[in-house]
Amino acid sequence: MxxxxxxxxxxxxxxxxxxxxxxxxxxxxxxxxxxxxxxxxxxxxxxxxxxxxxxxxxxxxxxxxxxxxxxxxxxxxxxxxxxxxxxxxxxxxxxxxxxxxxxxxxxxxxxxxxxxxxxxxxxxxxxxxxxxxxxxxxxxxxxxxxxxxxxxxxxxxxxxxxxxxxxxxxxxxxxxxxxxxxxxxxxxxxxxxxxxxxxxxxxxxxxxxxxxxxxxxxxWMNEFDKSQTADQPFTLADGRQKQHPMMSQRGDYRYTENQQFQAVSLPYGKGRTSLYVFLPKPNSNLADFQKTLTAENWQTWMKTFSKREGSIQLPRFxxxxxxxxxxxxxxxxxxxxxxxxxxxxxxxxxxxxxxxxxxxxxxxxxxxxxxxxxxxxxxxxxxTSAQMEVAPFSMTVDRPFFCAIRDNKTGEILFMGAIVNPA
Missing domain, CATH: 3.30.497.10 (Antithrombin, subunit I, domain 2)
Structure with a gap:
């Protein structure tokens, strides 16, 4: 994918x-x-x-x-x-x-x-x-x-x-x-x-x-290896697929998931600011996720992120x-x-x-x-005039997703977006 x-x-x-x-x-x-x-x-x-x-x-x-x-x-x-x-x-x-x-x-x-x-x-x-x-x-x-x-x-x-x-x-x-x-x-x-x-x-x-x-x-705190970037299919909202450059990386990330989505925090520099990527699960979609996108839910989600090993594949756009x-x-x-x-x-x-x-x-x-x-x-x-061991996650952002850039110290959201087509 x-x-x-x-x-x-x-x-x-x-x-x-x-x-x-x-x-x-x-x-x-x-x-x-x-x-x-x-x-x-x-x-x-x-x-x-x-x-x-x-x-x-x-x-x-x-x-x-x-x-x-x-x-x-x-x-x-x-x-x-x-x-x-x-x-x-x-x-x-x-x-x-x-x-x-x-x-x-x-x-x-x-x-x-x-x-x-x-x-x-x-x-x-x-x-x-x-x-x-x-x-x-x-x-x-x-x-x-x-x-x-x-x-x-x-x-x-x-x-x-x-x-x-x-x-x-x-x-x-x-x-x-x-x-x-x-x-x-x-x-x-x-x-x-x-x-x-x-x-x-x-x-x-x-x-x-x-x-x-x-x-x-x-x-990025950990840059992506350009040699690992390759064209992969991205599924648009209407079900059509297109080839698009996808970056790949594996490591330890702040991560969370529930029945509706997977989410990962990708830090810049020393980690004060991050790019947050929210990927709706296959049984959901970006439109359904956006209905739950409120300040109250955002604050709740921020508290659920914890360090976890996994792999991430993201579109270059x-x-x-x-x-x-x-x-x-x-x-x-x-x-x-x-x-x-x-x-x-x-x-x-x-x-x-x-x-x-x-x-x-x-x-x-x-x-x-x-x-x-x-x-x-x-x-x-x-x-006018105490952490439990969990299995590594795998997150492939190959369909419409939400993202935000946040200052982790103050909580200030600098940018946010909904990407339905990375081209």
């Missing part, structure tokens, strides 16, 4: 963009993009970094809710998203929201009960923790804020994004034809070239782009994915943020604005060496 070898996913970038727009920019005063630090805003602690488990738990719940909604749109094709990218982008925009709009975003992000300062400081600490995770794993998180010249923004909004998200702030002439090129250049640089474009053009109503980019590149998230986020309770009559982003600017679109792009490659992945989220805001 097919042998699927997951090899290189350099988690290239998670980029999140918030595009803000205004009804009328004429006559507006120049933007205050570099306000003086206020007495009420503190920068993240530099010494002892404590990751807030409430934020990670909220991100986990948001991840699976968002993934479930995305599958309603694209359940019959390959899906690969970065919920962390979307969450960071929305958290940055959250600083500009007010009233019911802010509450709706908090609900979608599962952050009810957390204050704005808690959310910001927790995101800052999580960023620091993730970036210092493993010398054998490259993980960088970069943020930037691109503001239209001549438009006023609330100093507190700019300052919080600088202090807690380390956002690079640039005042840009959006009427200049080269403006999109400058923004896309930053995206390309901070995603190591895996995502080269997120802004096609800039409308007259657009006043801001708030971008988050995350890049990950990790080598590379793919790109793109989706508009407005529909999915509205289903999670954020609809008011898109409503031109109700959206309230008055903590961002005096200009009445709303979120117009949320575009998400990803890239992922898995090979014998490791993993590379990239994600960009573009949020457009438009003006």
């Amino acid at each position: 097919s042998k699927f070898l997951f090899a290189r996913i350099s988690i290239a970038l998670l980029a999140a963009i918030v595009t803000l727009t205004s009804v009328s920019c004429s006559g507006a005063a120049s933007s205050n993009l570099n306000p003086k630090p206020s007495q009420t805003t503190t920068k993240p602690a530099a010494l002892k970094i404590v990751v807030n488990s409430k934020l990670v738990e909220a991100n986990t719940r948001f991840s699976f809710k968002l993934f479930s909604e995305i599958l309603k749109q694209d359940g019959k094709k390959n899906v690969f998203v970065s919920p962390s990218s979307v969450a960071i982008a929305l958290s940055m925009a959250y600083n500009g929201a007010k009233g019911e709009t802010q509450q709706a975003i908090a609900k979608a992000l599962e952050m009810q009960g957390m204050s704005l300062s808690d959310i910001n400081q927790s995101n800052a600490n999580l960023k620091t923790s993730l970036e210092s995770s493993d010398p054998a794993v490259q993980l960088t998180i970069a943020n930037s804020l691109w503001a239209r010249k001549g438009v006023d923004f609330k100093p507190e909004f700019i300052q919080r994004n600088q202090a807690f998200y380390a956002a690079e702030v640039t005042s840009l002439d959006f009427a200049d034809p080269s403006a999109p090129t400058q923004i896309n250049g930053w995206v390309k640089k901070n995603t190591q070239g895996k995502i080269s474009e997120i802004v096609d053009d800039i409308d007259a109503d657009q006043v801001m782009f708030l971008i988050n980019a995350i890049y990950f590149k990790g080598k 590379k793919m790109e994915y793109e989706i508009q998230l407005k529909k999915s986020l509205s289903a999670l309770g954020m609809g008011i943020a898109f409503d031109p009559l109700k959206a309230d982003f008055s903590n961002l600017s005096e200009t009445s604005t709303r979120i117009d679109e949320v575009k998400h792009k990803t890239f992922v490659e898995v090979n014998e060496e490791g993993t590379e992945a990239a994600a960009v989220t573009s949020i457009g805001i438009r003006a």
Whole structure:
């Protein structure tokens, strides 16, 4: 049967963009993009970094809710998203929201009960923790804020994004034809070239782009032997078979299984981050498995992994994915943020604005060496006017499967996907 070898996913970038727009920019005063630090805003602690488990738990719940909604749109094709990218982008925009709009975003992000300062400081600490995770794993998180010249923004909004998200702030002439090129250049640089474009053009109503980019590149703790990679049959969801390169390996892994699936954790570097692969058993399928894919079940499954000898066969694959998230986020309770009559982003600017679109792009490659992945989220805001011995396991990923890249120390899920066709 097919042998699927997951090899290189350099988690290239998670980029999140918030595009803000205004009804009328004429006559507006120049933007205050570099306000003086206020007495009420503190920068993240530099010494002892404590990751807030409430934020990670909220991100986990948001991840699976968002993934479930995305599958309603694209359940019959390959899906690969970065919920962390979307969450960071929305958290940055959250600083500009007010009233019911802010509450709706908090609900979608599962952050009810957390204050704005808690959310910001927790995101800052999580960023620091993730970036210092493993010398054998490259993980960088970069943020930037691109503001239209001549438009006023609330100093507190700019300052919080600088202090807690380390956002690079640039005042840009959006009427200049080269403006999109400058923004896309930053995206390309901070995603190591895996995502080269997120802004096609800039409308007259657009006043801001708030971008988050995350890049990950990790080598397997135990690389796959390329000489063991061979074409094997992979069975598609409709029963058809195709030949595809499958990687093979044998050793000791963190592994779990039940009546529904087999699952294995393949570590990168020194083991802090791993690729988790969930393979539905022959008497089940990926669609049935996805119905059980909740934050609660995920936490339960994570506790059942234990060291076990076995063999793993994984497909080598590379793919790109793109989706508009407005529909999915509205289903999670954020609809008011898109409503031109109700959206309230008055903590961002005096200009009445709303979120117009949320575009998400990803890239992922898995090979014998490791993993590379990239994600960009573009949020457009438009003006409104004791162990027992067990037998070795054998796991052949030769049919549609689910996978996720997780930081094992914090529990943060960086990427997740459903692979129905590795080609």
